[in-house]
Amino acid sequence: MAQQQEKTEYDVVVIGSGAGGLSAALTAKLEGLDVLVVEKTDRIGGSTAISGGAVWVPLNDQAEAAGHPDTHDKAWTYLQNTVGAAGDEAVRHAFLDAGPRALRYLRERTDVQLAARTYSPDYYPDREGAAMGGRSLDPIEFDGRLLGAHFKTLRDPLPEFCVLGGMMVNMTDVKHLLGVWRSFASWKHGVKMLLRYFGDRLSGHHRGTRLLLGNALAARLFHSVLQQGVPFWLDTPALGLETDANGTVTGVKLCRDGKEITVHARRGVVIATGGFPWNAAMRGQHYPVPTGPYSMSPQDNAGEGIAMAQQAGGVLGTGHAGPALWAPVSLLTRPDGSVLRYPHLVWDRAKPGLIAVDARGERFVNEATSYHEFVRGMYRGNDKATSIPALLVCDSAFMEKWGLGLALPGGCPREHLVRAGYLYRADTLEDLAKQAGVDPAGLAGTVARYNPLAAQGQDPAFGKGGDAYNRYLGDPDHQPNACLAPVKQAPFYAVKVYPGDIGTALGIRADGNARALDAQGAPIAGLYVAGNDMHSVMGGEYPAPGITLGPALTFGWVAGMHLARGTVEHA
Known part of the structure; x- marks a missing residue:
């Protein structure tokens, strides 16, 4: 050019x-x-x-x-x-x-x-x-090799959408990878993906060229x-x-x-x-309190375009229900001080065996609702008790099957996440709560009330698994409710989530x-x-x-x- x-x-x-x-x-x-x-x-x-x-x-x-x-x-x-x-x-x-x-x-x-x-x-x-x-x-699906030398000019996807340092995966791929030793179809799918990816890397590409999402x-x-x-x-x-x-x-x-x-x-x-998700002044003016630098958007999205339009006479819209499109986000502080943000969109929250609690250790929202409604629930709950940050809690059976945020399932290493303070792990719910700054008796009591009903597929408090969207993101093989299971098998795990967004x-x-x-x-x-x-x-x-x-x-x-x-x- x-x-x-x-x-x-x-x-x-x-x-x-x-x-x-x-x-x-x-x-x-x-x-x-x-x-x-x-x-x-x-x-x-x-x-x-x-x-x-x-x-x-x-x-x-x-x-x-x-x-x-x-x-x-x-x-x-x-x-x-x-x-x-x-x-x-x-x-x-x-x-x-x-x-x-x-x-x-x-x-x-x-x-x-x-x-x-x-x-x-x-x-x-x-x-x-x-x-x-x-x-x-x-x-x-798109073949990044068609971009030729411009492949490197395309913005890379979020690391959370990749495995092995650069192989993009979608929900279908993840399900196949998790079942690679249980199904020939999954094994074949996984092998095909891996051969393509390693071929890309051996050819000198900085990441996989099978592009998704x-x-x-x-x-x-x-x-x-x-x-x-x-x-x-x-x-x-x-x-x-x-x-x-x-x-x-x-x-x-x-x-x-x-x-x-x-x-x-x-x-x-x-x-x-x-x-403008990365414009601190505009967030402070338009976002609900508390807010922070939790956006999943590129950090260059800082509102300059909106400011230019305003200088030419443009005005902001009015009458809206909210300024942003919300998503709960967990934060990992790396050794160099930088922060990795993980969006809890569609993978873990709706699965059976996970609950979200506030500082009292009490549930405050349907965990399987949309990411936008989940954060709305955080803000509503924060008016009554501290639900910002909220705590996502699961047991070891859930962790091994589904993972939690950056903690991957299937026995993958996660000790580094515990050391970094991202992932909490304890043999009892009370100890887990103490580590995370949540009321121990409150969390233990919540789980004690939740478990018998969850085993029956019932959630009278919040209706988790009560509609088609909830169940779509749950586990269709789990009955009687695709989104509900007890939290009972030690060790227990948790991560904190904050009110992030995927854009304004x-x-x-x-x-x-x-x-x-x-x-x-x-x-x-x-x-x-x-x-x-x-x-x-x-x-x-x-x-x-x-x-x-x-x-x-x-x-x-x-x-x-x-x-x-x-x-x-x-x-």
Whole structure:
């Protein structure tokens, strides 16, 4: 791309290289515009590359084939029953209309290939309009070798999504690896994965090239950018927007090779820099108390895009249910003082034989609920007793079968985690509680009350395992409740979890064409927002897996189409 780096005028400048930004860039390019992508880090992919990769788009054209035919009325009813007044109704209509069209466009004209889940309940499956599958899609596995020398330019996934120092795994892979000695199919699957991975490393790749989850989505977008010849500038922070006398956004000030330059944008600028989860001042202003640096987003996502949009007249959204998309996070302090964050999303909390307790040693939430609702429960519980941090507790049978956070199952070494203060281990519940700073009698009493009911598959206090989403993440082979089992076999284990997030929901208010709006609700000419810089269409609610990436791809496409055509027809 070096031959194009001196050019300082384009039709469109896109700031940020996650799903929202790259979707906008690709669409604008495919519609005939001259596009530049600028990225302040040295890697492409943003939050998308380290995410789970789910994309939620109701009414997509794969839903019926996946066994879950959808209707507009059903999807709208579900969003009304989960989002309601927390989100902008007009933008919600635009999402339902444009989402299926955006996915079809990207599938037909780029390498963005997704597969609808045949079974994946929405997070509130008992509310009217919910679906049991079809609305959430996953990126199809991608061969990183297709990126050639640019493979190293793609942001690496979270270490927690890898084993053996760089082999990506999804939930299906983990289940096969855990059953590799019990099933020939699992053994065959595991051997195939290992041969591919070791072949990659022997070939000189810094990690495995079998890409999954959000890393596969980012790779597919990046591969399409390369195929379309869209120039991208790395290590190029945006410093501010250029506007004319009428307030129209006409370009971007950038820091390029240590010098400040201005790149002009004839049609407009798309801001998609990933929200503000690592901006301490904004967290302090907008997050509930207590908060801390617990985000799973890249640490470069510090709100500069939102600040630039505000300086050009944009305003933050209002009426939302919360500022962020929550996830419980455990913290390991490494010997060098750096902190590793582990998100307890879908693996351990719902499995039978784990409970979460507050400082009194008492349960305060359904452990199998969504990660977003779990943290909400932490904040609610903290008003009554200290549930921040909360303690996840299990016994040795659970540990050997499922693991707990960074502590892996199957007899894997975990003494280093105990020494580091991440993992607590004791022969009695009372000693475990003392180590973790929890009331010993309270924890012992909680477990004594919990165990007989759990053995019968009952949780009258919080209803763990009481709906399809809970059971989806539990153990289907465990009866009578996929999510409940006693905590009884010493030694006992625990980790502390904190109220983390996987990104912010509070962003710049926009219309259904992804145009940033000013304080009077009027579009700011030449300024578009996408991804987590755009105020969430869900208003800080979290109805289903993939409600960040689905709107990001959708409104990136909408922005690209509007920039190219001046309009996006909505039904």
